Amino acid sequence: MAASPSMTIMIAAVRKAARGVQRDFGELSNLQVSVKGPGDYVTAADKRCEKVLRTELEKARPGYGFLMEESGAVKGSDPDHRFIIDPIDGTTNFMHSLPLFAISVALERKNEIVAAVTYNPISDELFTAEKGAGAFLNNKRLRVANRTDIHEALVGCGIPHRGSEGQAEHRAELALLQAKTIGLRRLGSATLDLAFVAAGRLDAFWERNLHPWDLAAGVLLVREAGGFTSDCDTDANPLQTGNIIAANADLLPLIKKELAAAKKVIGA
Numbered sequence: 001m002a003a004s005p006s007m008t009i010m011i012a013a014v015r016k017a018a019r020g021v022q023r024d025f026g027e028l029s030n031l032q033v034s035v036k037g038p039g040d041y042v043t044a045a046d047k048r049c050e051k052v053l054r055t056e057l058e059k060a061r062p063g064y065g066f067l068m069e070e071s072g073a074v075k076g077s078d079p080d081h082r083f084i085i086d087p088i089d090g091t092t093n094f095m096h097s098l099p100l101f102a103i104s105v106a107l108e109r110k111n112e113i114v115a116a117v118t119y120n121p122i123s124d125e126l127f128t129a130e131k132g133a134g135a136f137l138n139n140k141r142l143r144v145a146n147r148t149d150i151h152e153a154l155v156g157c158g159i160p161h162r163g164s165e166g167q168a169e170h171r172a173e174l175a176l177l178q179a180k181t182i183g184l185r186r187l188g189s190a191t192l193d194l195a196f197v198a199a200g201r202l203d204a205f206w207e208r209n210l211h212p213w214d215l216a217a218g219v220l221l222v223r224e225a226g227g228f229t230s231d232c233d234t235d236a237n238p239l240q241t242g243n244i245i246a247a248n249a250d251l252l253p254l255i256k257k258e259l260a261a262a263k264k265v266i267g268a
């Protein structure tokens with residue numbers, strides 16, 4: 001199916017922003033040795049990328065609103081549409097010259113995500129999805145993995161930042177899922193983890209305390225690849241709670257059961 005005009009615009013904006021990110025990533029190796037470290041440089045790269053995305057998308061869709069990791073929410077004159085942007089998801093990886101991060105743009109229409117682009121500018125992998133039209137990696141159709149046995153499942157996760165909430169709960173979850181699955185992976189970019197679930201590279205993924213810009217594109221990618229997403233504990237929308245499980249229909253409840261068991265272990 002041909003890409004919609006909105007998708008074409010989103011891909012063009014992401015590819016343009018990616019050129020700067022590729023340049024900045026190349027420069028980073030020179031900065032790793034400085035005492036100050038690359039922190040400020042990375043923040044500047046993040047902001048530059050977001051600015052290019054906003055400028056390009058605004059040019060093509062002047063009335064749409066924005067929700068952006070760096071600049072927050074901007075209301076548009078069109079109340080039904082907004083772009084949700086994470087300029088570099090996996091900033092810690094980027095900062096360490098680890099090429100596992102992505103530019104992520106989603107289009108929301110009347111509170112529903114209808115188009116998604118997640119692009120790793122280093123591997124040149126472009127994940128796209130449109131509501132009702134499937135999910136693709138560089139134009140190749142994606143399907144989630146069909147493994148149904150949790151003992152065979154390779155499962156991605158997040159790890160809370162030092163000092164943030166939910167440390168004990170996370171350790172209990174890790175222990176239970178490590179014992180049940182074939183392996184756990186912590187890649188450091190939720191948007192890529194979700195794209196990898198869509199591509200069947202990971203059988204499932206869970207992470208808590210995320211933001212809408214970490215999740216918006218990935219949720220649509222997973223659904224359009226035939227998978228499901230859920231809040232970790234309830235039936236609420238993960239885009240609202242920030243807690244997500246993504247998997248096929250068989251594995252998702254099995255992962256959720258382990259997360260519930262972890263709560264019991266810590267008495268929560």
Ligand code: LIP
Binds near residue numbers: 088089092189190191
């Ligand atoms: C990361 C998020 C990412 C998530 C990681 C981490 P960073 O933060 O952007 O989506 O999976 O657990 O929180 O590295 O960008 O600060």
